[in-house]
Amino acid sequence: MSDNVKFVQGNEACVEGALYAGLNFFAGYPITPSTEVAEALSSRLPQKGGKFIQMEDEIASICAIIGASLTGHKVMTATSGPGFSLMQEGLGYAIMAEIPCVIVNVQRGGPSTGNPTHVSQGDINQARWGTHGDHAVIALTASNHQDVFAITVDAFNLAETYRTPVVLLFDEVLGHMREKLTIPDPGQIPLVERLWTSVKEGVDYHPYLPREDGRLPMSDFGGVHRYNVTGLFHDMWGFPSADPGVVHGLLRHLVDKIYNNENAIARYKEYYMEDARTIFISYGSSARSALHVVEYLRPRGVPIGLLELQTLWPFPSRIVREKCADAQAVVVVEMNMGQILNEVKTAVDRPDSVYLANRIDGTLITPTDIRNILRVIQGKGV
Amino acid sequence: MAVRDYLRERFFPHMWCPGCGHGTILGALLRAVESLGLKKSEMVMVSGIGCSSRISGYVDFHTLHTLHGRALAFATGVKLSRPEVKLMVPMGDGDALAIGGNHFIHAARRNIDMTAIVMNNRIYGMTGGQYSPLTGYGALATTAPYRNIDHGFDVVTLASAAGATFVARTTAYHVQQAKDILQKAIAHKGFSVVEILSQCPTYFGRKNRMGSAVDMLRWFKENTTKIGSKAKAENPDLIERGIFVEKQLPEYCSEYDKVLERAQSGGS
Ligand SMILES: Cc1ncc(C[n+]2csc(CCOP(=O)(O)OP(=O)(O)O)c2C)c(N)n1
Ligand code: SF4
Numbered sequence: 001m002s003d004n005v006k007f008v009q010g011n012e013a014c015v016e017g018a019l020y021a022g023l024n025f026f027a028g029y030p031i032t033p034s035t036e037v038a039e040a041l042s043s044r045l046p047q048k049g050g051k052f053i054q055m056e057d058e059i060a061s062i063c064a065i066i067g068a069s070l071t072g073h074k075v076m077t078a079t080s081g082p083g084f085s086l087m088q089e090g091l092g093y094a095i096m097a098e099i100p101c102v103i104v105n106v107q108r109g110g111p112s113t114g115n116p117t118h119v120s121q122g123d124i125n126q127a128r129w130g131t132h133g134d135h136a137v138i139a140l141t142a143s144n145h146q147d148v149f150a151i152t153v154d155a156f157n158l159a160e161t162y163r164t165p166v167v168l169l170f171d172e173v174l175g176h177m178r179e180k181l182t183i184p185d186p187g188q189i190p191l192v193e194r195l196w197t198s199v200k201e202g203v204d205y206h207p208y209l210p211r212e213d214g215r216l217p218m219s220d221f222g223g224v225h226r227y228n229v230t231g232l233f234h235d236m237w238g239f240p241s242a243d244p245g246v247v248h249g250l251l252r253h254l255v256d257k258i259y260n261n262e263n264a265i266a267r268y269k270e271y272y273m274e275d276a277r278t279i280f281i282s283y284g285s286s287a288r289s290a291l292h293v294v295e296y297l298r299p300r301g302v303p304i305g306l307l308e309l310q311t312l313w314p315f316p317s318r319i320v321r322e323k324c325a326d327a328q329a330v331v332v333v334e335m336n337m338g339q340i341l342n343e344v345k346t347a348v349d350r351p352d353s354v355y356l357a358n359r360i361d362g363t364l365i366t367p368t369d370i371r372n373i374l375r376v377i378q379g380k381g382v
Numbered sequence: 383m384a385v386r387d388y389l390r391e392r393f394f395p396h397m398w399c400p401g402c403g404h405g406t407i408l409g410a411l412l413r414a415v416e417s418l419g420l421k422k423s424e425m426v427m428v429s430g431i432g433c434s435s436r437i438s439g440y441v442d443f444h445t446l447h448t449l450h451g452r453a454l455a456f457a458t459g460v461k462l463s464r465p466e467v468k469l470m471v472p473m474g475d476g477d478a479l480a481i482g483g484n485h486f487i488h489a490a491r492r493n494i495d496m497t498a499i500v501m502n503n504r505i506y507g508m509t510g511g512q513y514s515p516l517t518g519y520g521a522l523a524t525t526a527p528y529r530n531i532d533h534g535f536d537v538v539t540l541a542s543a544a545g546a547t548f549v550a551r552t553t554a555y556h557v558q559q560a561k562d563i564l565q566k567a568i569a570h571k572g573f574s575v576v577e578i579l580s581q582c583p584t585y586f587g588r589k590n591r592m593g594s595a596v597d598m599l600r601w602f603k604e605n606t607t608k609i610g611s612k613a614k615a616e617n618p619d620l621i622e623r624g625i626f627v628e629k630q631l632p633e634y635c636s637e638y639d640k641v642l643e644r645a646q647s648g649g650s
Contacts, residue, residue, distance in 0.1 A: 025459070025462075025463050027458075027459060043645070046641050046642050046644075046645030046646070047645045047646060049642060049646075051462050051463060051638065053458070053462060055455065055458070055488075056484055056485065056488040057484065059452060059455065060452070060455035060458070060484075060485055060488070061455075063448065063449070063452045063455035063456045063458075063459065064455055064456065064458050064459030064462070065459055066456060066459060067428070067446070067455075067456040067457065067458065067459025067460040067461075067463070068459040068460065068462065068463035069459075070446065070460065071459075071460055071463045071464040072463075072464075073463050075459075089449055090449065090452070093448065093449055220464075221426070221444055221446065221460065221464075222426050222444045222460065222464045222467045224423070226422060226423060226442060226443060226444050226445075227444070227445075228438070228439060228445045228446075228447065229445070229446045229447065230439075230447035231447070231448065231449060232447070239393065239439065240439065240447075
């Protein structure tokens with residue numbers, strides 16, 4: 001195997017993607033099944049001059065990366081269920097103060113301590129609505145290690161483009177499974193670097209004054225411009241304001257900058273979709289089993305396809321609606337009680353033709369599980 | 383540079399009540415910064431949430447106003463990623479030692495170079511007078527109508543035990559001492575903790591019948607004494623003021639440079 005071909009865990013693929021994207025500050029707290037991310041970065045980051053710190057908890061971890069992002073670094077933290085719960089207030093802060101950062105949640109079974117060493121996709125809605133207040137968030141996932149690598153790079157790119165936190169929702173199976181990964185050459189995947197302000201030293205810089213294209217150029221905190229950052233509603237100077245016009249304008253901006261770009265943020269993959277009458281919609285490790293079923297049934301003449309979602313939030317409603325327009329049945333394959341199912345039902349024209357194929361016992365949903373559920377949906381019994 | 387030049391005047395009038403001790407502490411802090419000849423652009427202030435934390439809005443430094451209790455965690459990210467800045471973290475007693483207590487002891491243990499200022503008014507001012515971990519046994523608060531049965535922390539002992547390499551205490555009455563101590567704390571390389579007793583006439587004072595702000599300041603004068611004074615020997619209830627700990631230990635960011643060296647030379 002050449003140097004850039006590796007046989008790694010998904011958590012290591014995420015680490016490789018983050019380093020490729022230019023990660024240079026990581027803060028975290030150990031938790032299964034995400035710990036390998038922190039372990040790998042504790043040795044890799046200092047080798048390239050980056051900083052790794054193990055904080056006293058997940059709250060401190062997300063706060064530390066936000067501080068480091070402000071000073072001009074690409075930052076990340078990684079955790080699992082309970083730790084992700086602790087990070088919610090910090091996530092809201094990063095949304096409000098518009099600070100780019102990447103938060104990895106390698107999902108395990110919940111609620112509470114739940115099922116630490118087993119798989120689940122139970123945190124999809126938490127990523128969307130876990131922090132309080134009206135807001136928008138970007139959350140991405142992938143189903144194999146090559147894609148975990150690429151989507152991690154993408155997460156950093158989107159975080160910089162939209163000045164926002166991006167959540168990576170992996171799961172225990174992906175995190176721990178070993179698979180081949182080919183690291184692309186530098187430059188092969190384009191990187192989005194921080195948009196720095198062109199305002200000169202000594203001239204007033206407004207940290208929250210958007211350019212014409214809506215983007216907000218940044219100035220490294222502690223550097224040439226002095227400004228204020230707060231989690232309170234704030235004006236273009238970053239100063240707290242409860243003025244109804246300011247509050248309304250900022251909240252609308254925070255939501256619009258993501259939702260007006262739903263299609264641009266949407267990442268998805270299509271398998272055998274052209275003439276599919278039955279469509280699986282799936283993501284993360286459950287999409288592997290769904291694809292297996294599609295590849296089994298296709299040679300047997302069944303018009304079935306898979307729409308694999310990589311962007312979960314903002315939910316790509318328009319794309320799902322369009323792709324499912326001619327389907328007789330849409331089957332959402334996921335390992336929870338139907339968190340994406342509800343989004344799909346809302347998106348499509350005929351919600352009563354949308355079904356759930358799920359498994360929630362900490363075991364990866366298998367192709368056999370899916371085929372059995374499909375038979376039930378078709379009225380054939382198992 | 384005049385003290386006034388360190389202020390963001392467009393941000394005034396400030397939000398503190400008449401007689402609040404927090405403004406006096408701001409004054410002492412700015413005089414300390416001025417005496418050290420520090421430039422506005424070298425200074426970073428990170429604060430949490432509370433009346434005390436609003437101090438960051440009023441200074442013309444690089445300012446980061448964060449979450450209740452989490453200022454030291456944000457500050458750790460700022461300092462480790464940009465070690466050349468001078469960092470100060472003003473906090474309320476609730477902010478620093480209730481919700482932020484864990485971050486407080488761990489920042490002290492790491493000996494990361496920053497100055498933590500605990501503006502101790504023994505009450506939650508911003509939320510209207512509930513008891514804090516420093517209210518003390520027997521005091522009244524809006525959530526302790528039958529008197530508080532919680533015992534308070536001793537900030538000095540706690541910070542020293544946690545590993546802070548500079549630990550001091552003073553009050554809003556002793557403004558000259560506050561300025562001198564802050565000056566030393568800012569110049570100190572490592573984690574420094576300065577507890578400054580501050581008066582909240584609006585809640586702690588009113589609830590506990592301490593009188594006006596002036597009466598509360600007089601209380602600081604009459605109930606505190608210099609470390610190791612004769613008065614203390616005669617009256618052990620007096621609260622000591624001064625520098626309790628001042629020592630040099632390896633600082634976190636400097637130690638991290640060694641980690642970088644070891645990682646890059648392939649050693650361990
Ligand atoms: C997570 C969270 N819990 C509670 C609050 C409400 N809150 C705001 S300030 C504060 C306490 C302020 O007291 P202290 O830190 O002692 O500072 P002071 O206002 O007295 O200066 C509380 C409880 C909050 N903002 N965030
Ligand atoms: S409530 Fe107390 S702490 Fe807050 S500004 Fe008023 S006097 Fe100061």
